[in-house]
Amino acid sequence: MKKRARFQEFCELLKENKLAVAGFIIFVLFFCIAVAGLLLTSGAKPVIDPAMVRLEEKLRPPLARPNLEVLRPDQIPRLNIYLLGTDDLGRDVFARMLQGAWVSLTVGFVAVGISVLVGIFMGGIAGYYGQSRVRVDQVLATIVLFSGAMLLAFGLRDAGLVLFIIAAIYIFSSLAFERVLSGRHLPASVQVLFRGVVSIDTLIMRFVDVMLCFPSFFLILTVVALLPASMYNIMIVIGLTSWMGSARFIRAEFLSLREQDFVTAARALGVNDWRIIFRHMIPNAVAPVLVSATIGIATAILTEAGLSFLGFGVPPPHATWGNILSDGKRFIFDAPWLTFAPGLAILIVVLAFNLFGEGLRDILNPKLRERY
């Protein structure tokens, strides 16, 4: 009963922010449409076929009735109407939009999921273990590990595997048996190897800075150009280039949470580090990440649409909002619905996520509440 009180308070605060409610409703609608789109347009014999080519019926305007005389019975659209018209190959734009909605939804959520997970992991380590130092030997071992991985990637299987395994075993054992391998009994010249050079915090946060320096869209373009085109590669690449924000949020929260009394109290009860991080600290730290994730979904959808527009996205027979837009731009004066339908859809969805995200931020951050 009491558990619900918090949720109720949340709902009431949300209700006050009309724009956020609108954003939330559109988000739910979009979700339903995307799921319906997946169900209706996939399978061997889809209910609404987005790939059905009707060359007799090309560039029909929205709400046009199909010309039953020229179509074979299996070509007739299920609704007996072209809700959003047809494109230059006579494919039903409505069906293609439905298919594209699912792509946008999954790309948005999976990419942001990846970025939040990576962000929490990196930020969590930087915030919680940040003060410990990385030793020279560990840095060297990591370099060997990476070169092993590179050799593996370029096809030198044996040499790569040997380097990779040796480095992995060394890193693992130096972390697991810290006392044994602290190198105290070794001569001074070798002990240099065991000196801590740089704190983990510096290492991770400077890496974040480096990642932020890249113009991310061009980085994504480069990587996508190298990788085989598929929806999953795009999700992963977008996810791996957008985790820096949440890593910074989590680190900042962890730095202050680590000093809180309840963390010491939990430790005094014998709770181990992982449990403290996942059960005690992350629930206290996710609020800002949640907000940036909601807005991040909008960004990911935009990025995916941009990639598809440029032809680097999901490969062509599959429809996405980006490539519908891209196909339609040649006919923008003859058939404006080909560009307007996906363009408006992207606009509305991205706007909805942004509004909802900002609403969430106002609710989750009590300091901002009083302004409205």
Added chain:
Amino acid sequence: MENNHILLSVQDLHLHFRGRRQLARVLDGVSYEVRREETVCLVGESGCGKTVSALAILGLIPRPPGEIVSGDVMCKGKSLLRLPEEEMRQIRGKHIAMVFQEPMTSLNPVFTVGDQIAEAITVHENVDRAEIRRRCVQLLSDVGMPAAAERLDDYPHQLSGGQRQRVMIAMALACNPEIVIADEPTTALDVTIQAQIVSLFSELQKKRRMSVLYITHDLGVVAGIADRIYVMYAGIIVEQGDCSDIFRNPQHPYTRGLLDSLPDRSRRGEKLHSIPGQVPDPACKPGGCPFHPRCNLAVDTCRHVLPAMCDHGNGHLSRCPVLSAGLGKRNLRHVADYVE
């Protein structure tokens, strides 16, 4: 024979915090022991190392900057300082539990009270949910929480300070520890609740037959519950002994100062006594007896040599040669008058 009763002992513990420029000698050779089923009080002003020594027992001193230079903490014949982290974790909460000073911040705001008490049980024992729930209710009612079963689903912000402190105590008791360290559990509470919590502690101690190490700066609290008292000042123990010895026959000027600072009904209207000066900064402690700059009995040797413990019988020890030498027998309210 005597030794068998000692559950926990801190032996000549030296603990330093190393800063960039300076070294803070927070503990300078502290020794105390807790016997079975006894309440030991550690008394002293803020900043004299009481809490640090308790955290050192549990191995919760962050290292660096903390650094245990020498000394040991023994619990039932095992050295806690040398145990690997994993075994130390088994001891925390299960054998030695701790109640913290600030009930406001020591509970995690995003979990219900029940979840947090249950956590202590799940970490150490393998029991099913219904059993955990039953034990949580039992624990909460043991610590005197009204309507325990309903309070279990409350969040910490829905409870008052006293109730939160009761929850903290319930968390500490969850696995039936042999020793509970209570670190100023009543400081953040108002006076009536303080009295309730203190009597709760002595009641629980008797009922559960556990030992309590009670850390406080308030001698008034101590009088009712302590079996033995250790008075700490600037990282050393200055006086130790049975509760009655300390109160009737204090043998260190610092202890006398603390006792004189207590408000007393017979001295109504008089100005409240206070010890002049402040606890020295652990980074630059005075040489010799650390109390000498504030002491009105200090003689020249006090400035150079840290006095050894003088025995007054019945385990009553103090670190003041001046008082022990001659003035100790008389019960003095203002020792200074006699000296000058």
